[in-house]
Amino acid sequence: MTETIAQALILIGLGFDLFGCIGLVRLPDVYNRLQAATKCVTLGTCFILIGVLVHAGISPLGVKAFLCAIFVILTSPVGAHALARGAHLSGVRLWEKSVVDKYEEHRLSEESRHAKA
Amino acid sequence: MTPAFLNFGLGVLVLSCFLCLYRIGCGPTAPDRAVALDILGTLIVGFCCLLGLASGTDFYMSIAIAWALLSFVATIGLAKYLEGRTFDD
Numbered sequence: 001m002t003e004t005i006a007q008a009l010i011l012i013g014l015g016f017d018l019f020g021c022i023g024l025v026r027l028p029d030v031y032n033r034l035q036a037a038t039k040c041v042t043l044g045t046c047f048i049l050i051g052v053l054v055h056a057g058i059s060p061l062g063v064k065a066f067l068c069a070i071f072v073i074l075t076s077p078v079g080a081h082a083l084a085r086g087a088h089l090s091g092v093r094l095w096e097k098s099v100v101d102k103y104e105e106h107r108l109s110e111e112s113r114h115a116k117a
Numbered sequence: 118m119t120p121a122f123l124n125f126g127l128g129v130l131v132l133s134c135f136l137c138l139y140r141i142g143c144g145p146t147a148p149d150r151a152v153a154l155d156i157l158g159t160l161i162v163g164f165c166c167l168l169g170l171a172s173g174t175d176f177y178m179s180i181a182i183a184w185a186l187l188s189f190v191a192t193i194g195l196a197k198y199l200e201g202r203t204f205d206d
Contacts, residue, residue: 064178086199
């Protein structure tokens, strides 16, 4: 039973990894690619790690997989946000069909407030 | 875990890695390459999981934890570099 659950979890994780990487190739600009690619981490690799935990139970293999899953869940959003901010500040344009850019709006409003002051 | 299942999983991950390598090679801007490099690190953590299941020992998971740490530090460093700032501020 646990064997079947572990295999199902690992299959879900592999599917998300594959589809995330297809999104990384297919989507039009760096922000869309980042959005697809981060699914690869939180759903793909974490599901594989949880599958290892279910398969191995409370053993060195399973506990290390659990620790790795917690660490990956905590750090990957931080890395993704830092990369998006770095890309925006380095001047990468959005896709021309993107409809909203809150970061640019915020920056422009800050600049106009500084100009008035 | 049957060997056929593990072989299938490793094959899927190798295919994903080639898609990431395509984006690293042909990415039009530097942030594209940084994103693909970040995801490649995560895929390698998945590789370590499957190899740990295949071998039944836990040292592959130690490699996975260390690789996730180093991948995170490399991502933050690349993001700082793209922002055009130094590491002091």
